[in-house]
Amino acid sequence: MSVPHALLALLSEGPKYGLQLREEFEERTGEVWPLNVGQVYTTLQRLERDGLVEANGTGDESQHRRFGITSAGEAELADWLRTPPDLASPPRDELVIKVLVALRVPGVDVPEVLQVHRRYLVELMQQWTRIKDDGDEGDLGLALAVDAELFRLDSVIRWLDSAESRIRRHPAPPVKRAAPLPKLRRTTGVRR
Amino acid sequence: MNALELRHVSKTYGDGAAEVHALRDVSLTVEAGALVAIMGPSGSGKSTMLTIAGSLEEATSGEVLVAGQPLSGMSRNEKARLRRRSIGYVFQNFNLLAGLTAAENVALPLELDGLSVRVARGAAMKALGELDMAGRAARFPDELSGGERQRVAIARAVVGERRLLLADEPSGALDSANAESVMRLVRSACRGGVAGVVVTHDAQLASWADRVVFLRDGRVTDQTAPLAGPESLLAPGHRQ
Numbered sequence: 346m347s348v349p350h351a352l353l354a355l356l357s358e359g360p361k362y363g364l365q366l367r368e369e370f371e372e373r374t375g376e377v378w379p380l381n382v383g384q385v386y387t388t389l390q391r392l393e394r395d396g397l398v399e400a401n402g403t404g405d406e407s408q409h410r411r412f413g414i415t416s417a418g419e420a421e422l423a424d425w426l427r428t429p430p431d432l433a434s435p436p437r438d439e440l441v442i443k444v445l446v447a448l449r450v451p452g453v454d455v456p457e458v459l460q461v462h463r464r465y466l467v468e469l470m471q472q473w474t475r476i477k478d479d480g481d482e483g484d485l486g487l488a489l490a491v492d493a494e495l496f497r498l499d500s501v502i503r504w505l506d507s508a509e510s511r512i513r514r515h516p517a518p519p520v521k522r523a524a525p526l527p528k529l530r531r532t533t534g535v536r537r
Numbered sequence: 538m539n540a541l542e543l544r545h546v547s548k549t550y551g552d553g554a555a556e557v558h559a560l561r562d563v564s565l566t567v568e569a570g571a572l573v574a575i576m577g578p579s580g581s582g583k584s585t586m587l588t589i590a591g592s593l594e595e596a597t598s599g600e601v602l603v604a605g606q607p608l609s610g611m612s613r614n615e616k617a618r619l620r621r622r623s624i625g626y627v628f629q630n631f632n633l634l635a636g637l638t639a640a641e642n643v644a645l646p647l648e649l650d651g652l653s654v655r656v657a658r659g660a661a662m663k664a665l666g667e668l669d670m671a672g673r674a675a676r677f678p679d680e681l682s683g684g685e686r687q688r689v690a691i692a693r694a695v696v697g698e699r700r701l702l703l704a705d706e707p708s709g710a711l712d713s714a715n716a717e718s719v720m721r722l723v724r725s726a727c728r729g730g731v732a733g734v735v736v737t738h739d740a741q742l743a744s745w746a747d748r749v750v751f752l753r754d755g756r757v758t759d760q761t762a763p764l765a766g767p768e769s770l771l772a773p774g775h776r777q
Contacts, residue, residue, distance in 0.1 A: 460758060464759055464760075467743060467744060467749050470740055471746070478721070478745070495741055498740070
């Protein structure tokens with residue numbers, strides 16, 4: 346989540362105070378992303394330094410200053426909205442690595458490993474769905490944020506399902522345990 | 538009392554070399570007001586489990602109890618009465634009768650159970666009204682959208698005093714917005730005390746349930762833990 350750009354988006358509606366920005370940020374993201382006020386002021390200072398916002402209040406204390414977006418800030422926001430996030434480089438997905446490793450470890454029941462992860466993901470999805478179910482059906486920010494999580498988790502479960510069916514069709518050749526190492530003669534002292 | 542209980546249920550089709558074990562020693566309990574999802578791939582036995590739970594098919598061995606009543610001790614007529622009065626079914630392809638209006642489809646099980654047309658229609662209109670479908674009550678199924686047809690099917694499944702709702706991929710033919718709306722209706726029926734069982738291969742659908750039971754090759758292999766509070770999602774380690 347890009348906090349600077351989220352703040353620019355809120356400021357595009359008109360000048361606002363830091364506390365107000367924090368409240369609106371949490372409200373718009375369905376309170377799924379809590380944000381502390383220190384983070385808001387640090388980000389605003391950075392944006393001000395880069396000429397993307399300007400403070401039109403008085404006083405040195407950040408909480409007494411009202412921030413507004415500059416035309417450079419508006420251009421930056423428009424550019425960010427249209428820049429796709431980096432999805433092109435393959436992620437080093439820990440789950441994929443675990444499954445690939447499981448295939449090579451002798452005696453591991455791979456479908457059972459897959460099921461452990463599937464169950465965990467479904468439990469996470471149940472919690473997100475409960476948040477959506479308990480929330481106001483008209484809360485668009487909440488629904489969109491929760492849906493994004495649900496689709497992301499669902500895609501991982503689909504991968505697990507597909508992996509299981511692929512493994513059933515083409516089981517990996519059994520991994521032979523290496524012959525035990527010969528017993529080492531006990532030595533005394535440390536060779537340097 | 539449990540709304541549904543399956544005790545060591547097995548189901549075998551065919552015999553000899555053609556023998557197929559659709560269910561093997563399956564046990565499941567669903568309390569009133571709970572929504573349970575049965576999740577598994579095609580051929581895992583989940584639809585068989587649902588038809589046996591709904592007394593549409595008989596188990597080869599084991600016992601099925603609906604509202605504490607063992608199905609094995611019931612005559613065919615008693616089972617038919619149980620299906621009409623206590624169990625509601627929702628299928629992927631809606632299974633509405635094309636020649637009847639929405640209201641007539643919903644009222645049909647009550648009329649078959651001997652209620653007067655007036656009383657049955659009254660109950661049907663109430664059920665349709667609760668699903669925001671009162672204005673479409675006089676429409677025939679082919680005049681309704683997919684989402685509306687599924688609402689009618691749900692109204693038919695919960696009309697009257699039904700205590701058990703059995704759904705087989707209830708949103709399979711719908712887009713995600715309509716699928717969510719169907720599951721909200723199912724959950725709402727459960728909040729009213731109905732016990733729900735939904736079989737699906739779709740994790741998004743299953744995630745509406747209080748408990749998800751995983752079925753593989755006719756066996757229950759796993760189930761989810763009781764639902765943690767939403768605050769656990771904001772704990773370190775869950776944040777992206």
